[in-house]
Amino acid sequence: MANDNNRKAILVTPEDCIGCRACQVACKSWNQLPGISTKNNGTYQNPPDLASAAFNIIQYNEVPSQENPVRWLFVSRRCMHCEDAGCMTICPSGALYRTSEGAVAYDRDKCIGCKLCVNACPFDVPRYDAENKVTKCHQCTDRTTAGMQPACVKTCPTGALRYGDRNELITVAKKDGFGTIYGENDLSGLGSIYAFKEEPKLYGMKENPTIPSSVVFWHTYLKPLSFIGLGGVVAAAAIHYLAIGPHKEKEEEV
Ligand code: SF4
Ligand code: SF4
Ligand code: SF4
Structure with a gap:
């Protein structure tokens, strides 16, 4: 177990995600993962689920909206690096x-x-x-132990993915007005944490x-x-x- 003071995390801020999927591509590139044959199943989410050659995916959540026919909420899905794993x-x-x-x-x-x-x-x-x-x-342990950021984080153009000291990331997210930090305490604290202003379940996050x-x-x-x-x-x-x-x-x- 890592010393809590030394624990690192990836902070995901779904509200900043534009669904470009550069993180998916960067992960494949760094980890030399092959392409996957998929078929259109009525959504732009692709691949539809995590796979042996897809360590992270952007989940496309479609929710009803008053302004638009539908509202797209993107969220990065990946291993949560649970403390109680x-x-x-x-x-x-x-x-x-x-x-x-x-x-x-x-x-x-x-x-x-x-x-x-x-x-x-x-x-x-x-x-x-x-x-x-x-x-x-x-969590790109081969990169982080060499002082680099995880490939997905390095590539994200909007700052929707950040890597660093877990306690600091949580403090910054709260200062930025995010009322809910999903994973702050779940399973004794996750190593993939998510900052939300809305209900996490709107983004398809698992409750409890x-x-x-x-x-x-x-x-x-x-x-x-x-x-x-x-x-x-x-x-x-x-x-x-x-x-x-x-x-x-x-x-x-x-
Ligand atoms: S660390 Fe947590 S999310 Fe990742 S595989 Fe293990 S139990 Fe699942
Ligand atoms: S941390 Fe590394 S292995 Fe994990 S999703 Fe990002 S690029 Fe892929
Ligand atoms: S997390 Fe970043 S890189 Fe990934 S889809 Fe969202 S904006 Fe693009």
Whole structure:
């Protein structure tokens, strides 16, 4: 766990987002992610969801408006880098870990492909690549440890994405008149925080995100057993089917 005083975050200000998706492109470019075949499903949002080759997406929320036929509200969707991270808690192999800046990153080589983190994540973030290895936003830990900003942040032309000291970002956002900082305290504090003047749910933000109780049970009772002989994979499979149910594949074809 990062020292709270040293914890970094990405501050998203959806009201400043123009939906240009430069952040999506920058992420793909930096992480060398291939293109995804998609089809028009009646919205300009593309791709429609996070994928193994899409670590961040701009969600296009359409809400009724009195002035216009519809009002578009854009919001960047990505890993929230939770302080109480269900994915890390349930991971039996240690593939998901906390960086010194407070992000939740992953070691691809340690991933055993059990997919427990999928159901343990309150935000439906982790995806798996063609080799059954976990993928997601890692807050560009390879850039930030070299003193650079995350690729998406560096590219954003409007300042809708900012990276820096988490406490400072929250202070600045409040000073700028944003009444709600989504993620300030949720799950003991998120590493992707969102500044709103309107209700977060208008932007499709999840209300009161919580870690599934089955994950807590796993962490408290079953995970220790995996270290004394049962084996991580067996215990992982058991908890998956007993407490969560079979994994439902929703990964897009890449
Ligand atoms: S959003 Fe999901 S994948 Fe990201 S740190 Fe939180 S639990 Fe893990
Ligand atoms: S922080 Fe890096 S990995 Fe995460 S969405 Fe931005 S560019 Fe992609
Ligand atoms: S680059 Fe910035 S303004 Fe453009 S879509 Fe991404 S967050 Fe919004």
